[in-house]
Amino acid sequence: MTLPTRRVFITRGQKFIKTAGLLIPVVLFGAGQNTYAGDAAFNQAMPFNIPAQSLSSALTRFSADTRLQVLYEGDVADKLQAPALNGTYTPAEALEKLLGGTGLKSRYTNDKTITIEAPSSQNQPNTPTLKAMTVTGKSKYDATDPYDKHYAAPNSSFATKTDTPIMETPLNIQVLPKAVLDDQQAIKMDQALKYVSGVTTGQAAGGLTDQPTIRGFFNYNLFRNGFRIDASGPEGTRNMANVQSIEVLKGPAAMLYGRVEPGGMVNIVTKKPLESDYYSVQQQFGSFDLYRTSIDATGPIVGNKNLLYRMNVAYENSGSFRENVDYDKVFVAPVLQWNISPQTTALLELEYRKESNVYDLHARPLITDGTRADGTWINPRLADIPRERNLMEDNRNHVEDKLIGLNLSHKFNDNWTLTEQLNIQLLDRDRIMVWTPPLPSGIAMCQSGRK
Secondary structure, three states: OOOOOOEEEOOOEOOOOOOOOOEEEEEOOOOOOOOHHHHHHHHHOOOEEEOOEEHHHHHHHHHHHHHHHHEEEEEOOOOOEEEEEEEOOOOOHHHHHHHOOOOOOEEEOOOEEEEEEEEHHHOEEEEOOOOOOOOOOOOOOOOOOOOOEEEEEEEEEOOOOEEEEEHHHOOEEEEEEHHHHHOOOOOOOHHHOOOOOEEEEEEHHHHHEOOOEEEEEOOOOEEEOOOOOOOOOEOOOOOOOEEEEEEEOOOOOOHHOOOOOOOEEEEEOOOOOOOOOOOEEEEEEEOOOEEEEEEEEEEEEEOOOOOOEEEEEEEEOOOOOOOOOOOOEEEEEEOOOOOOOOOOOEEEEEEEEOOOOOOOOOOOOOOOOOOOOOOOOOOOOOOOOOOOOOOOOOOEEEEEEEEEEEEEEEOOOOEEEEEEEEEEEEEEEEEEEEEEEOOOOOOOEEEEOOO
């Protein structure tokens, strides 16, 4: 690296600043009328009236009065102050008073030029040049680090079942890492997927079941760590407390995963135990009396870190803009990991989810002016009632879901890994549904069922 040099010339009433070969003249006002040359110019006394100011301005005034050239390096005089100079002095005496206390020295180059310099500049005539230095770095993404703030995951094994860079994957895949889920404060899967291109979200069965729509196809079959989990029917929404990331594969993938919708599929990657201690408590508040508390704790159980644990717990209670509709959810997910050897790992996972929700169809009564002879309605129309009015009964939906998973993985080398996975899911659902369908006025009818 070469340090830039700026040289200032003050000559005959003009100031020239030279930077990278460019001379910029600055016209000076108040120039003196006398011209001095030769040694007599330095020794002949003359009156001076220079007020106290910056040294650079004082030297400009000095050069204008004496018609002598004053040269100095860069901004060496810009940050220094010169005292007031009043009286009759020779140019040499006047310059000595202006430079007094600054540490700068002057020398006469010729009969018309004065050079001002720091004492050290005589010993270092050449500007030092440093060797070129190149600094390179690479951002590292760690999917298991709870503090990682990267939005872009470089690799995924969901599309090909091999750890492949997403840029080299022949299918369209999008990954939502933990940083994105945290910034979204997503507590439901439809909230996390709303910004994924080609995916629209909703909740079927009165808001009790996740229902992503990928490229126009409803998708009820979700995957958990690459393993299919049944999500059909009003069995509740996926709890996000132990979700590390969400992967969305767009397009058909039946060759790898069997029967799936042609629009694509969604894979939920759960949190795994860490070798270092980590504890987190989160409290969330929202509209309609939403309260959600979640706890995340992980770390080693033994000193050699061969046995690790992770515990995720969440409790959520909320209401709705609809009358007599509320939600109560409990979720517990312990994980135990045994590092049998550096190449072999066994993972035992448990998930327990209990929900008590209200099955709300958002039903609205239909009013008619009667029926015709053929049975059709006369002037049917929706009743003009507030949208929060709920005319249904307390259709309570009880869900208790238990999942047990065992994962055994052995890494032969950097390219080959064998993984065996076993999942057992037990789902109990108790649902009561009572509603009044749209009927002509004067007729009351309801249906009830228990499943």
